[in-house]
Amino acid sequence: MAMYDNHRPTAELQALDAAHHLHPFTDGDALNRKGARIITRAKGVWLTDSDGHQILDGMAGLWCVNVGYGREELARVASEQMLQLPFYNTFFQTSHPPAIALAAKLAQLAPGDLDHVFFNGSGSDGNDTNIRMVRRYWQALGQPERSVIISRWNGYHGSTMGAASLGGMKGMHEQGGLPIPGIAHIDQPDWWSEGGEMSPEEFGLARARLLADKIEEIGPSKVAAFIAEPIQGAGGVIIPPETYWPEIQRICDAYGILLIADEVITGFGRTGNWFGSQTLGIRPDIMTTAKGLTSGYVPMGASIVSRKVAEVINGSDEFAHGYTYSGHPVAAAVALENLRILEEEHIITRVREVTGPYLKAAWEQLTEHPLVGEARITGMMGSIALTPHKASRAKFAAKAGTVGLICRERCFANNLVMRHVGDRMIISPPLVITEEEISLLMTRARLALDQTLDIVRAEGLLVAA
Secondary structure: OOOOOOOOOHHHHHHHHHHHOOOOOOOHHHHHHHOOOOEEEEEEOEEEEOOOOEEEEOOHHHHOOOOOEOOHHHHHHHHHHHHHOOOOOOOOOOOOHHHHHHHHHHHHHOOOOEEEEEEEOOHHHHHHHHHHHHHHHHHHOOOOOOOEEEEEOOOOOOOOHHHHHHOOOHHHHOOOOOOOOOEEEEOOOOHHHHOOOOOHHHHHHHHHHHHHHHHHHHOHHHEEEEEEOOOEOOOOOEOOOOOHHHHHHHHHHHHOOEEEEEOOOOOOOOOOOOOHHHHHOOOOOEEEEOHHHOOOOOOOEEEEEEHHHHHHHHHOOOOOOOOOOOOOHHHHHHHHHHHHHHHHOOHHHHHHHHHHHHHHHHHHHHHHOOOEEEEEEEOOEEEEEEOOOOOOOOOEOOOOOHHHHHHHHHHHHOOEEOEEEOOEEEEOOOOOOOHHHHHHHHHHHHHHHHHHHHHHHHOOOOOEO
């Protein structure tokens, strides 16, 4: 069986990549001058590149490889399903056993009355589905003017036209005439960067109450839903103050708007429970899921929908929406096996009771480092804020992300994948990471921070804005 040119020299693979491959979220010319890092295989929490380096993956791929790399069971069920039924659609009043079984399993696992599932291909088109679904919901109830969806600045909900509009990444909006009409944004609950003189508790309430202000500004009869990640992922692992989500829930209930929890990152064990909504006490009407649903082995997403919403959607005329790959049988089979592994191997329980607390204790000690002002973590997703002056929570005078990029490059130089978002460093390792591997992750992270500090001092960057 061909191994896709793994045997070629790195330089040759990089040249071929540069000649034909357009990468996501990448300055193509800059990457092509440097040469892409070529990953050729992986096992557990470890990646191997084309030069044979063993790299500890502190990001679980892209927040998704929850059960780790190289699970033969997932490859086996994919192969078996491909031989039995490689594809059939779920249009035309048709279904198939893998999609049926997965929908039932997700209904069992999801909290509250979230017991219906609309399958998608990814988190991005899951959130596009949610835009269509909530607008159809209010239309079917005779309130078509309820079409505005409120989101948060610096939230991330995907990169399709609809999903990127929901997200609050202004750099994305500048490149595509976004957001589309009917999307509004409020400020994020990032106390470290934006809390000023408020306590975290005061700040959490103040930021949550911006939702009520925005609803009143738009007009309560025009607002359909509020969407947010339980913990902002791509925005820098922003863990909101404890006062935030209870007030958000109260406001959604008071105004009777739908609440969408984007669980693409936080779902399937990442926070120590099946869903981040359980960890943070949220009662959503819709949850967006993807990534950990299949541990990234095949693309799949699912909008898990409350009985209240599903009854309206099913009880109205045809919902004119769907994807060729909605409920793809191979993806569904892999998802079911992935959920079985998470459940039967007690992986989520272990994150909640053993490895999560072990990582938390080590991670929070990073505040002792001269460059680190804040170290926050929930389950297996954490962040540190880099700062030139801890007491004032100062930003660097240099362009945002300058120091973060230096730290990221030092991580890679020490065979650790740790991502930067501006001047925050973030981790999201596979849920199967062991205590020994956590200790190694921390050793390499501290080394990268030490090296970053040396570079920052040498280059005169340890200056507050």
